[in-house]
Amino acid sequence: MAEAIGLGLLAAYGGGMPQDFLIARNPEEGTTLPFLLRIPLGPDGIVLKAKDTWPRTSKVYCHRAVGWPAQPDLVESVPVRSCVRRGAAIDLVLGRGRENRSQFVLTRIRGGREAIFWQTARTAKQARPAATLPTARAAGVVDLPILVDSHERYAWNFSHQQASTTTRGLPAGDYAVEWDGQVVAAVERKSLPDLVQTLTGGKMRYLLAALADLPRAAVVVEDKYSRVFALERVRPAVVADGLAECHARFPSVPILFCETRALAQEWTYRFLAASVQEAADEAGGTSRLADISPATPPSAAQVRAWAQEQGYAVSPRGRIAAEVMAAFERRHQ
Template sequence: MVDDFLIARNPDDQSRLPYLLRLPLGRDGVVLKARETWPRTSKVYCHPAAGWPADAEVVERVPVRSCVRRGAAIDLVLDRGRENRSQIVFTRIRGGREAIFWQTARTSKQARPNVSVPRARASGIADLSILVDVHERYAWRFADQQASTEPRALPVGDYAVELDGHVVAAVERKSLQDLVSSLLSGKLGYALGELAAVPHAAVVVEERYSKVFGLTWARPAVVADGLAECAARWPNVPIHFCDNRSMAQEWAFRFLGAALRQAEQEEGGRTRLASLPTGVTLPPAEPTTAQVRAWAQSLGYDVSDRGRLRPQIWAAWHEAHDRDSASGS
């Protein structure tokens, strides 16, 4: 029985996994094919090998302090100063296929970041008042943030802030399963359309984007395309993926605080403009896309019902209104 951890070159030149690993576990050991010799920057994909070749070309041999199986993983501790602790994880991926990944504490941090969220104010607001929809199940409490919550029947979103009695920002919370289900059923599009009517809105997902490509009950490519189409159709309502529930809550807290501060600044700007001295005139405000679209449609121009307008339409609007201004009409 060999008590060392062995790494050899894979004699199969056609294999995409150029190395063999031999773990000193059991009488015959565990032999795996691997892509790398150590998981330095990311998890290393492995695959079971037929066995350890008699004439193996060993490239590395390291004494082992401990090699123990714990459930669906093998903990491996090597007898050296650096790159000594790792884990072989047996799991299932897309389509229910079995898979093996070789990881370290450093590479697995990407899934569960070992960080603590700051307790600082959001955009300088001492106690951010967040409205929570009464229909929200297992709602965020914002216990670690400088915020208070108030249950309210919200017309849109799960969490919101208001200014002068009007909702100025809203956040829709989604789990990955809820996001994909609503996307495939078409409900997500209606929700994004409603959120787009709010000055500041976003959807936050309690999961990493990479998890989309590990779905087994929905085609990852279809989901990815659907999310991309949503981003293109409603660019003012981003879908933001976070690592977990805690990170999603923190992101929503910061977003709502920043949106409220922006709304206050915009309202202050309008107040200052409204109080200009007598005799001071300003040029007319630039029309919105909706106003120009309605004007163009009334004159029979070929314009779409949504999205950007062609530069020719804007040019025609300016030409018509400049002409009206010059004639005094």
């Protein structure tokens, strides 16, 4: 199994006391994985590159590193109570009161490429919220064109929703929609650590001011509000007060906690779709994205009549071809 996965892992330490779990800064320049982890398994340990120092709000993506540096820039060294390989996972228990139990899961992703995810019981549960996302498109929208800011890293692709994306520089926000060539709504996406850093670093006020210049805007956080009060590296009251001040100063830009990445993306899609419809109504016209209301679906006779007018060959009875239905839905674009 170890050879198949390719990490050369061992099921035990091979004698002696467990070593420390080490976290250091990654000396590579321009990397998106700024930390190195050394898991005390095997004679030389297992060295991984990681995106964060602990899976606090979501799973942390890791990738194998060439080796541990001779003079590491250590961030943390924590005694290990237990480190055991169980199948395709490594269970790690640290010798401290909090943030002490985690697991490294080895898997294969698209194309057979190896991937390693560092998770805790909390983040594993959060990745599977007790909610099923709807597959129905937003009311009145056939295919929502969403603009994605060119500086957005790990951008949403809205593959679950009926939307298409285009990347370009945005004046505010990470995701936006236009009406008549003007941005009419934007959404700024934040993870909880990013939100905390933006608040405590003094950048939040400028970010919200830029969003407030738009007709509609919001900030979505990929986490629960209750997680604010579980923060350890900053006083929770400082973050809570900062959020309250933002709401009071910029009431037109709400900050919503959407629990997970998937739910935040779903809310953003529907907010942007509704914003386009509202902009069209304000302009006194009909949205180019307008479609027949889901409450009054078209009849087969209506679709056939339209198709015949457009020169499509349709039978008087039976199922209408998918390409004809798709063309019918696109008729207002």
